Amino acid sequence: MPSIPSAEEIFREALKLNPDFDVNSLHYKTFEVMVRYRTEYYKRRVDEILSELNLPIEIHRKVKKRLLEPIVVRDKKYSNFMEEVSRRVSQAFQPISGHLAELCAERELDRAGLVKDIHFTMRKERTDLIVYHPEIYSYKSRHRIEVKNVSLRERAVRGLAFDGDSLFGFFNQLREFTESNIRVLERRCARTGGYCYIPPNTLSQISQTTFRFRSNTRFGQDMATFVKTGAIP
Known part of the structure; x- marks a missing residue:
């Protein structure tokens, strides 16, 4: 090694x-x-x-x-x-x-029954993950996911604006989820039909009311639904 x-x-x-x-x-x-x-x-x-x-x-x-x-x-x-x-x-x-964060996200898709290069691709077209409905070769719609590690930072918010429809990460710094950042993420995810997937522990500590934030443990389930229906419930 x-x-x-x-x-x-x-x-x-x-x-x-x-x-x-x-x-x-x-x-x-x-x-x-x-x-x-x-x-x-x-x-x-x-x-x-x-x-x-x-x-x-x-x-x-x-x-x-x-x-x-x-x-x-x-x-x-x-x-x-x-x-x-x-x-x-x-x-x-x-x-x-x-x-490593991308591999963890990929594993969630694998566990949900999705197959790489059939239902999703990695690192294509300036984004980390793209999920296709119903599959890549005959897709009717697709969903782009920006994958980030533990720090939100401005580039994560900016990346969602240009290269992603949803944001998936392991953000563990609650102070980064300012009222302003939450408002921006909510607005952008609402526009794309996506969500901001974060650790359940961080999610439980956000005091503001949110509609586009979800636990990252349901990411695979949501993407499997998108592959079947073309939308995330």
Whole structure:
């Protein structure tokens, strides 16, 4: 296995731990596995570098411990000194993290009985997922889904405006769901007939009245209904 495993490898490893994980538990476990690989990578690299210096074992241990402690630089927190100086590694894990969210969404469609490249496609036409009614080769309508990881950010809201009809994600930062963001998402989803699928825990904490927000655990069920009827109830 390469030093930094692919998103598919991390996804399979997490799923193997419990094939019956719900979508949010699975996503959380993929994150844990990814962080574990990242931590192991840094430990291995520090050992390799320090071993070249032929340091006494105790000095080696102390330096290693120091290098792997979390640090804050200009209000930005890094898991350790190595991550701060090695942005290449940090950046390598960013696309993996995003792809893991897409794999979790794809698995929900699989569980709902939908088949890739028949009922849905991945990463086509500037969007993450496209679901077709009744199937891709004879479709009468289609539904585009923007898949995001744990942070809503402006680009998620903007992406829904241009490249998606629904938004699916693992957003765990309640403060991002401001009254303004909720109003924008409600309006855009209402216009496209879509929904904003978020973790049930986050959904339960939103105090505003919403009509286009749903638990991401029903995403697969809704998309299966769309494939059959061309609409999401």
